[in-house]
Amino acid sequence: MVFNYPNGKRFRPRTNEITNEKNVVKKEKDLSFSNRGKTLEDEINETNIYYLNQQKAIIHKKPVPVQIVKVEYPSRSAAVIREAYxxxxxxxxxxxxxxxxxxxxxxxxxxxxxxxxxKNIHQHQVTHMKQVTNQKGIAFMIVRFSSLDRYFVVPFDILCEAWTTMEQGGRKSIPLKVFETKTFEITPGYNPRIDYLSVIPNLIANEE
Amino acid sequence: MVFNYPNGKRFRPRTNEITNEKNVVKKEKDLSFSNRGKTLEDEINETNIYYLNQQKAIIHKKPVPVQIVKVEYPSRSAAVIREAYxxxxxxxxxxxxxxxxxxxxxxxxxxxxxxxxxKNIHQHQVTHMKQVTNQKGIAFMIVRFSSLDRYFVVPFDILCEAWTTMEQGGRKSIPLKVFETKTFEITPGYNPRIDYLSVIPNLIANEE
Known part of the structure; x- marks a missing residue:
């Protein structure tokens, strides 16, 4: 099956996957001095590289899944994907x-x-995180309030609670107050940028 | 950076990623009655779907990583990737x-x-599995001897030993005898097809 991008949205450029910016939607403008126009993804990737280099954790971003339809093999150069979704x-x-x-x-x-x-979250993500939790994995969400320059690690059970409320016709968002009282705030640093591992022990303690 | 596919090999069609076979390299011919021409990847994917449906484990194949260069957005239809590597x-x-x-x-x-x-294995895979083992993850390799219709789960330490031997100028392959004596053979079944989870407790016992 071929889908439009989730929720009919267009593909959003990611620094490590798009090389030729003129062909794609423009990157978001810089939002604040402190995150210097980096996307949250950039910040997480930097953090993961730091963890990897320090051998603190092995965490990678999954590639964007594409359905490849047509590949060309020009002689003496790399294979080129000419049609994919x-x-x-x-x-x-x-x-x-x-x-x-x-x-x-x-x-x-x-x-x-x-x-x-x-609406930033999709059903398949919630389902997947629930399955992970059932298998005793640690599932969570990292949320950046870009205008406030604040970062939170949200345990899956908090997300799940809000999701269930929404499904039952209730509130369609999680108030900042809930972030401040029920999740773990991360102060961004230089390196690691977003030290989310530092709160994992709290998440584990929560579950046990 | 843009690479040719690992080891200069051409892209190998995977049932779940290629929809239009006439544009790509033909699939390998059926090799035996019992695996009925399925690739090992097909068999592992079927097994993972079984595990997922039974809620026995949450294991997914990572998408093939591609560098996207050009995307078109035809009106009223899905975005098309027109250049990627x-x-x-x-x-x-x-x-x-x-x-x-x-x-x-x-x-x-x-x-x-x-x-x-x-030569079927790449340095980055060995490095990654070593890192995973250091973080107390369970790393292994599943090998199918297609002509023999035999399947083995190879603990990372056995692979690592052979890899180190090769790097020191020794043997460039793992003999079948080593598979028979030091790894875990899986008898393929109907569903799950390749029940590799059944030997994980042995791998864990090995490490502890």
Missing amino acids: FRTPSTTDYNGVWNGYYIDFEAKETENKTSFPL | FRTPSTTDYNGVWNGYYIDFEAKETENKTSFPL
């Missing part, structure tokens, strides 16, 4: 291992200042 | 979680009847 991923974007624990998360940013709209 | 993966193909354990493996098949040539 974006597929809907069936998992979250990041996973890996830390100290024997399976780590699995999704990273999302919002421009909102008072709440995080749940 | 294969990138060298930095991990193995499969990972996930089973009963709190991080699972990470590579699947390889050979037509050889007496040994498994190590």
Whole structure:
């Protein structure tokens, strides 16, 4: 099956996957001095490289899934994909291992200042995180409030609660207040940029 | 960076990623009655779907990483990738979680009847599996001897030993005898097709 990109959205450029920016949607403008126009994905990738180099954890972003239809093999040069389509991923974007624990998360940013709209999350991601939790993996979401320059690690059970409320016709967003009281705030640093591993022990303690 | 496909090989069609076979290299011919021309990847994917449906484990194949250069957005239809290149993966193909354990493996098949040539494995895969093992994850390789219709789960330490021997100028393959004596043979079944989870407790016992 071929899908349009999730929710009919267009493909969003990611620094490590797009080389030729003029052909694609423009990157978002710089939002604040402190994150210097980096996307949350850039920040997480930098963090993961730091963890990898320090051998603190092995966590990678999954490639964007594409359905390849046509490939050309020009002589003496690399194969070129000439027709392909974006597929809907069936998992979250990041996973890996830390100290024997399976780590699995999704990273999302919002421009909102008072709440995080749940439309940023897809059903398949929630389903996947629930399955991971059932297998005793550690599932969570990293949310950046870009306008506030604040970062939170949201345990899956908090996300799940909000999701269930929405499904029952309730609120379609998670208020900032819930982030401040029920999740773990991360102060961004130089290196690692977003030290989300530092709160994993709290997530584990929560579950046990 | 743009790479040719690993080891200069051409892209190999995978049932779930290629929809239009006439444009790509033809699939390999059926090799035996019992695997009915399925690739090992097909068999592993079927097995993973079984595990997922039974909620026995959450294990997915990672998408093939591609560097996207040009995307077109025809009106009223899905975005089309018009120029993209294969990138060298930095991990193995499969990972996930089973009963709190991080699972990470590579699947390889050979037509050889007496040994498994190590040229089927890449340095980055060995490096990645070593990192995973250091973080207390469970890393292994699934090898199919297609002509023999035999399947083995190879603990990372056995692969690592053979790899080190090769790097020191020694043998460039793993003899079938080593598979028979030091790895775990899987008898293919109907469903799950390749029940590799059944030997994970042995791998864990080995490491502890």
